[in-house]
Amino acid sequence: MTSAILPSTAVLLPGTGSDEVFVRAVFAGPLATLGLGLLTPAPPPGSALAGGYLTILDDLAAEHGTLLVGGISFGAHLAAEWAVRNPGRCAGLMAALPAWNGHPGQAPASLAARLSSDLVTRSGTEAALAASTAGVPPWLATELTRAWRRQGDGLAASLRAAAERPAPELSHLHALKVPAGIGACTDDPIHPPEVARQWAKALPHAALGETTLTDLGRDRESLGRATVLAWLRAHTTHRP
Template identity: 40%
Template sequence: MHCRFDTLAAVVLPGTGSDARFAEDAFSAAFAGVGLTTIAVDPDPTGVVASYVDALNAETRRHGRIVVAGISLGAAVAARWAADNASSTAALALVLPAWTGDPTGTPAALSAQFTARSLREVGLDAVTMAMSSSSPEWLARTLRRSWAAQWPALPDALEEAARHRSLELDELARIEPPTVVVGALDDAVHPIEVARNWARALPNCVLRTVTLDMIGSDAGCLGRAVVDGLELRSPQPPNC
């Protein structure tokens, strides 16, 4: 089979509280168009980061080099894994990065901590109802599904995410594989300035932007943005 990257496998890590189904919806069609099979990882809420790292390592043993993609927390894990496994990373896609370095006081970490605390105090049904009433329908629909699947360990997963230290800019600057960062221009939880800073720091990177309405209309816009950016940064495709 002819593909545009020196692998057939793209491993996608969802964001905090999200699931493999959303990651599949976001990436599979665009990745299939360039010869990649999307392997979307469902997080283990009792150990989200460890489950992501285990999945990346397992797919590397199976496929050799892989395209590594992540959303929000998944982007932070993907970047750190790529920094430690450069020879196994064919390309890197970092979507909606939430913070750089220490998460303390950032919008995403504060949101995760608040939600975890509320879940412990009033339970899943009440928090899900409140979230659904204040979120865009596409996001509420996704989180209703994924939160129910991750309950009762969901508060632990959210707290783990809120503690997770991302790479600093100088660490990002040492990541050499072709990379695209995708930021949302109107997402207060994942500030566009974080995406811009990451894209400036990464040495072989392009930035692509979307809006929340675009994601809501078609989550596949994320995958298309990734492929558009990676095609500019990747070398001529081999036969694979």
Template identity: 35%
Template sequence: MAAVGRHPVMEGRFCHRRAELVYDDAGEGPLAVYAHGGLVSQAVEDRMGLFDWVPVLDGGRRLVRYDARGHGRSTGEPVDTDYTYSSLADDLLGLLGHLGATEPVDAMGASMGCGTVLHAAVRAPDRFSRLVLLIPPTAWSTRQAYARANRASADIIEREGMDAWLAARRKQPRPAVVADVPAFPPTPAERVLPSLLRGLALSDLPPLSAIATLRRPALILAWADDPGHPLSTAETLAHSLPHADLCVARTRADIRTWGDRIAEHLARRRPGSRPGHRQHIA
């Protein structure tokens, strides 16, 4: 049996819309769910060593992290629309139903997972208590260039194979804040990857008018100098969400504080008691 810190991890599975989704369940207390970024998985993120979940579990939370459709241990079909943020939000809401969540839950998501969480929260705000939005992705005005690149990548994979795409990808510079983090191959299978990329190309964060209606306390954790996760998205979210704190990491040491920051955010009492509070930490 795996463990996170002193907390044993149990594996669970549930079927939803032509896929079997696999999740890790650890700890006891109020439920918090986490959705990872695109192309990786829970196991890969753990091997990358970026995010520390021990403070969340030690803070008295039950933490469920799942492999998104088509990623890691979860299955998926080569259907473009299965991988839009809106469709992935369906999976997250399905997971909450499978887990029997009757009270609002804390929801956390990184990059693609951030889009998943925001779409789910806009659609069903009463299902959520607090939000943690890690490395928000390109959105709105910056999304078009990302979408074009994703469609081109899907074409390359279908025309030349995944190895050719990976070779080109390795030549691209990485953000300095994570330059020393080990790189791993994508977890989606080659038959699914083009559809995943096209699904993400079809995606965007919800309209700002919808985001402004989310009165749940939100912690936004961003890092600097990453065109795929520009600070403009994080800053726009911080200004649009009624109750948001923004923290910007510029070094790996800054990122290592995120586990404690998340645990502190989830432990705060009286959600929504500090309207308009925002904090930008460099």
């Protein structure tokens, strides 16, 4: 067991087409049980999504020294990308639902974001929402409706930017020596649990936590608990 002190605050980023409201619903409660605060920056607009978030993390690190970073889906990718580039400024990683590693290729989440971007461009946000939420669970329809409408005119470009950006390669994750908690939903075809398992295997000080989309629909914090508890296991066994 390490005697390292827990960080005081985590900075967590949302996934593609999502927003900080969802991240807070997932993570605020589980982090609070450990006495950790939470910062959830709103998505930068349009094609500035990735670069804007990386700049926000740079600015926060300049202010706080080191950061516990993470996110959901594309937000997890960006947090891991920043951590790989800034190992001396990263105190840990919480990555829920990573969707691919390296180039996105035909990854389901990338394909879905590209199709959604094309649909928004062609038909507008409201028509795209109607098509994208048809047949999905009500909780997911509610989340998408709020987040997509909040993105405004930048939605299509934001979706496209996320769909096309590479995630860290597994070899790059292997070089990241901080404690990492990886969260997966075992029944999620868009964020295959095998990707999360690959991330957990590649990171040298990582643990994996699992839940299901069914549980997430009933309790947003189920994914946060799985990820935070995985990070805590990694943290308590980590020897710098």
